[in-house]
Amino acid sequence: MFRAPSAPIGGGEPLPQRVLLVENSRAYTQLVAGAIREKLGLPVTVAATLAEARELLQARDDWFMALTCLVLADADRDGVLDFFLARGLPTVVVSGVYDEALRQQVLRRHIVDYVLKSTPGSIDYLVWLVQRLERNRRIAALVVDDSRSARTHAAALLGMWGFRVVEAADGEAGLAALEADPAIRLAVVDQEMPGMKGVEFTRRLRTRHARDHLAIIGLSGTQNASLIPQFLKSGANDFLHKPFSREEFFCRVSQNIDQLELIGTLQDLATRDFLTGLPNRRCFLQQSEELLPAMQQGAAVTAALIDIDHFKRINDTWGHEAGDHALRALAGVISRHVEEDHLAARFGGEEFCLLVPGLSESAASDYFERLRRAVQELRVEIPGSQVTLQMTVSIGVYRSDDAGASLSRLLGEADRRLYLAKAGGRNRVNSDGQATAPTGRPLALACAGESAPPLPVSARG
Template sequence: MPTPLRASPTSTAPSPLPQRILVVENSRTHARLIGEAIEQKLNLPVLYAATLAEARTALERHPDWFMVVTSLVLADGSHDEVVEFFLSRQLPTVVVSGVYDDGLREQVLRRQVVDYVLKNTPGSIDYLVWLVQRLERNRRIAALVVDDSRSARQHAAALLSMYGFRVIEAADGEAGLAMLDANPDIRLAIVDQEMPGMKGHEFTRRLRARHARDHLAIIGISGTSDGSLVPRFLKSGANDFLHKPFSREEFFCRVSQNIDQLELIGTLQDLATRDFLTGLPNRRHFLAECHALLPNTLGRQQSVTAAIIDIDHFKHINDTYGHEAGDVALKAVAQAIARHSGTQDLVARFGGEEFCALVPYLGESESVEYFESLRAQIEALEVDVGGQTLRMTVSIGVFRTRFPGQTLNHLLSEADRRLYLAKAGGRNRVVSSG
């Protein structure tokens, strides 16, 4: 059987998304409160303007604008002129107001404004920070709308687009399933009940069988008054349900709460599976992934290479530079390992100053070259620790096999034995089974 092609460890990074936020407010104090909260909590760049003229100058000076937070009370523009000024430039716009006015609020929200926020209410700054963060993250999420009514589908899609999502539409359940298969970055599905061929709750059931709750949020929608529909959707796997007609604000709140839940689950999973210091997978996750990969690869008589990587004289680094410098060293080595790894490789921090790797499909000479290259990259690192330059080396024990039935414990034990030989042989070297 031919050896599968290995994926390159490097890939072309996507173009960075615009990050700059414009805060337009005639009160310099309130503008600073908003801007500094965004900068401190989200690390996004904020610029300020007190008038439409200043806003125009700022927008012309910098091309990479993400969104605008603006007051409606400016010296050189009416409410309508302020809103039109930013919407005509296709900038996501959040309006803040010092006075609660139902008529004004309804008038503003009839436009493509993201939200209308009262500036002087308790928690308004925190809400604005959350809103900016939510919109910034939404740009990396795809959402699916499944509805046979073109107008209803386009309405939901337009709302999701306003909130930053990349939207994919489908007119029925079968098309929706195909779209999900073709777009693995879909994390949200809005599903109507009344569709030809496959009802919404049945589509939801089939969808949930393919995608777990920690990967995809499903919101059912319907205009029917059938009281049994909500539990049918929820029991079929939906996270939430909306009755038509729904308001823009209710739609946004429901969508945002469900996406927040997905991200919270993802955070908890990261805490359970990733090393808190280096960001690499932890020992438990590494072992679980290896137990899944190993029999599948060896069963096809393909090679697997195990390696244990240990930072040389790590205690000396801690004793000489301090434990904070030791943490910096661990992070630098972890980043080098992550950059060197291909998409099929499994790597982890195994504990202390020790790292582990399981790499499929390397030939005999390739396995040595692979880890020799990693050793050289780490040796070349120059790490700044309190104004001093820290350099370090690693010793690597490598064991390669292609025999079915070999256990992970055997591979790691053999790699560990070769690591001992690398240490005994003078460190800063790779010792391999060949």
């Protein structure tokens, strides 16, 4: 099914979500655990000792990461660090005392970060850090560097922060890796490579991948001042001099990924209907105009407009919240019904729109009749009430095998047939443009005394 541009980067198979918080201060654990649960919706389990942490880790297998202090009743600093490093669990150290020597000692090991409790905004930073690490697991990062040691170092840092890392020893291999793996959203590129320099690689990469899809960070060990603008003007998002500190590297990487997600969120707000999650009218029209010519190559295209029958009655009788539930339920039926190459959207109000390529006349009629029946069989429970909604839809369908048919013509004819479906008694599909009465007879032959169609909405206690 076609979907609006999406950003927050993520999705995919469910991953472990539970956070282990090892801390002997009850007040601090309440603050940190409460913030993570409230803002991120992630489960947090607290342990006050290393022994408790050991029992918890053995009892479950859904751990995602650990936040730990270094002052525990049953372990010293090295014991705490060794415990978590031996288990390969991403670990953040939270300390109440600033000690630069200790900080350097901790960061030389495979520890994600060292955070001071007393720093203003430390809890907000921890929440952001947990969220960043959780999301990184769904993102692939590419490291392009001909130096094996430099490449391995950058890859190890990215892997520690949750990214799935792809390595390439030169520009050609890097371009091939990006084509093969659409999950790559970050490229870390060295300048000094044989054959294709980093700036040229960046230039070629940017012609294929826009800034809202891929972040590029340039690297170089030279002090050439002109290299930074060369990278940036060629399409890089950022630049780092070698050697870099791991903290600076992490901050630059995270900032660029955050920006990608922000761009994606803004795109979602502009293109996706906030209530149903389907693409909105603007997005549908834009995508349809772009994709329609390809759809029409050797195949018929079917346009359909779908309208909930007596929708105002739902809002007037049970309130707008019930109407919202009805709209979301219909959007869910449509989402399950359509296929990957179909375009579907909320067109406005209680009206939805579909554009489907490749259906024969009989297949188009069957396709939308099955959709109509699926809606009629739907039962929508309204939370906090004893109301169960039943609803029906009217559907206007227009199929054209004219390769020159415009989107305006397709939608205009579908809209006319939707009107006929409504006039013919609702809860029906009109695909032939003929006006019929609820009995299926032409409107001119309908009996004046025929009863009105039953209400499409009912409430059950």
